Amino acid sequence: MTAWQDSVRQVQGRIGPGVGHFLRWWRQSLLAWVPARWQWALGWSQARLLLQRDGDHVQVWRDGSAGPERVVRLPWPLAPADLDRVLEPRLRRLPRVWLLPVAQVLRRSLRLPSAAADRLHAVVGYEIDRQTPFEASQVSYDVRALGTAGDGLLQVELVAWPLRQLDTWRSQAGDWADALAGVDAIDEHGHTLQVNLLPPAQRQRRVDPSRRWNLVLAAAALLMLVLAALQLLDNRRDAADALREQVERSARSARGVASERSQLQALIDGAAFLEKQRSQRATTVELWTELTRRLPDGTYLEKLAIENNSLQLIGLSGQASQLVALLQDAPQWRKVNLTGVLQADGASSGRDRFTLTAELQPLPAAAAPAARKEAADADAQPAP
Template sequence: MTPLRDRLGPIGARLRPGAGGTLRAFLAWWAQALASWLPAAWRQALGMDRGRLLLHVDGDDLTLRLHRGGGITDLGTVPGLAPETDLAGLATPATDPLARLLKPRVAELPRWLFLPAASALRRRLVLPAAAADRLRDVVGFEIDRQTPFAPADVAFDARVLGRRESDGQLDVELVAVPRSAITPQTAALGPLASTLAGIDVAAADGAPLGVNLLAPADRHRHRDPWRTWNAVLAAVAVLACGLMLWQVLQNRRAAADAFEQQIAAQAQAGRRAAAARQQLNSLVAGQAFLDRARAERPVAVEVIDELARRLPDETYLEKLSIEGQRLMLIGLSNEAAALVGRLQGSALWRSPALAGALQPDPASGRDRFTLTAELVPPTPVPAPAAPRPATEAADADASR
C-alpha cells in the first residue's frame, strides 16, 4: 500500500456510505491536504502548523521538545524536577511554571506528555470500516482480550494503519499503557499535569505514534490565538467574495443593457433598410410593369406619325383613343369609306374597320366616321452579338 493510500485510508473509511462519516472529518482532512502544499514557514505564519510541546520525564529531569512539521527539536532540560518544589521553585501551582523558561509563542503551544516506547503495549486489530467513526469506543471492548489488563487499569487509544483492498476492513493498532506507569510521571509534573492536552508514545525510531492516551474529559483545551484572526479573515473573504460576485453580476447586467441598446439601434436601422428595400422593390416592380406595358404596344408618337402619313389631307380627327391594344379614331372625312383601305398594311396595327354607319355632317359637308383597329406589339430587336476576343478572331481566321 502506498503512503498516499495510507493517509487517505482513514478518511476513506469515514466517508464511505454507511460508515457514519461526518462532514467535519472531511473538512479537517481537506484543510490539512491543502495546507501540506504550503511551505513550512507559511503554515507556521498562518497558524496551520503550530506544533506541540512534548514533556518527557526522565527521573528528576524534565526534557522539553518541540514537535512541529514532522520533526522534533530539543529545547532543553529542566533539572531537579520534584513535586514538592513545584518545578524547582520556578512558580506556584496557580501560575504557569514554563512561562519564564520558554518564549510566549512556544509556551502557548499544546503540551503533551511523551512516554518511552517500552512503556506501551501495542496490538494490531482488524475492524470493520464502520468502526472508524467511533474507533476509541470500539477498541475499548477489545482491551480484555488483547491485553492482560482491565479497561479501567490502562490508558489507551487506537490509530488506523490502513484499509484492506480486498474486503475494505481497517487495519488498526491498539496502544495501551498501564496507569501505574503514567501516574508517577503526571505526579512529577505537578501543576503542569493539569495543562496537558494529551499523552503520546514514542515509536521505535523515537518519533511520536500520533495517539492520545489521555481521556477526552481530562484534555486541556488550548485557546488558539489565531482563531479570532481566522474568523475575521474568513468573514473578510466571504464579504470580498460576495462583493466580487455582486460586481460580476453588475458588470453582466451593464453589458446586457448595452448589448440590448446596440441590438435596438441595429434593429431600427434594419427596419429602415427593410422599408427602403421594400420601396425599391416596389419601384423596380412598377418600372418593370411599365416596361412590359410599353413593350406590348407601339409608342403613341409612332402611332400618330403613322396615321398622319396614311390619312388624307381632307380628313380631320376629333378624337384619338388608345386603350390597351385598341385604337379608336373619330373624325370627319370626304373619303371616309376609303380610310379602311388606307390603314391596311401598317406594322403598328391590324384589322382596321369602321364601327357603325357613316353619318353626314351638314355643317362641313363631310362624313362622320368611327374607326377601330388592334394595335400590334412591336417586334423585339435582337441584342447585338458580343465582340469576340482578338485571340478567338485570329484563331478563326487561321482556320479559314
C-alpha cells in the same frame, strides 16, 4: 428514523472516513514538499509543546515534523502561567502534552484486517480485555498504526494507561492536570509514541488567537468571491443586454432593408410590367406617325383619345367615307368603324365631320422594334 435517513447515515459512515483519510494524506503529501523550517514559520507545522518532568526540573520540548527540539528547562514545581512568561508568543499557542516514561503504559502489538483501518480505535477497544488484565472501562487507551503486515492485515499497537495511574498523576501534576491537551509516552531513545492517553473530556483545547482573524479573513475572502461572482454575473448580463440591443438594431435595419428591397422589387416588377405592356402596343408617337402617313390631305383631327385598348378619332375630312378603308390594314390597330353618321361641315369646304373608333392590338415581336425605329426616324426629320 426512516429507511432513507438510515441509508444516508450508512453512506456517510462508509464514505466519511475514506474522505477524511484522503484529505489527511493529501495535506501531508503537500507539506512534504515544504521544508520543516518553513512549515514552522508559516504556522503549518503540526507541532506540540512537550513537558517531561526530570526530578526537580521540567524539560520543555517542541515536537515538530523533524522531531523534538529542546526549548527550555525550568525548576519544578512550575505553574502554567510561569511557563507562559518564558515562552515566545508562537510557542504559547501550541497544545501542551505531558510525557510519561514508556514503562508506565501497557503496549500490545496486534494484527487487524485492513478493513478496520478507518475504525481502529473502536475495533481495538474490543481487544483490551483479551490483551491486557484490564477492561476497556478501566484504562485510557490509544492506537498506533505501524503499517501493513501482508495478506491484507494491519500491524497496530495498543497503548493503554490504567485509570488508577491517571488519577495518581492528576494529584501530582497539580494545575497542569487541567492545562494539558494530551498525555504521551516517550521511550528510552527519546522518541514519542505519538498517542494521546488523556481522556477526551479532560483535554484542554487551546484556542488559537489568530483563528478568529483567520475566520474573519476567510469570511471576507468568501464575501469578496461572492461579490466578484455577482459583478461578473452583472457584467455578463450587461453584455447580454448590449448584444440583445445590437441584435435588435440589426434586426430593425435588416427589416428596413428587406422592406426597401420589397418596394424596389415591386417597382421593378411594375416597371417591367409596364414595359411589357408598352412593348406589346404601339406608342402614342407611333400612332401619330401612322395616322399622319395614312390620313389623306385635307383631313384634320380635332380629338385623338386612347383609353385602354380603344382609339377614338374625331375630325373633318373631305374623304370621310374612305377613311375606314385607308386605316383598316394598319398593324397598330384593327376593327376600324365609323361611329354615328357623317355630318357635313356648314362651311363651303365640302368636308364632313366623322367619328372613328378602333381597337388597339399588340404589335408583332419583329415589327415592334422596326415600327419604333421608323417612328424615331420620322421624329428626327426636320420640319419643312
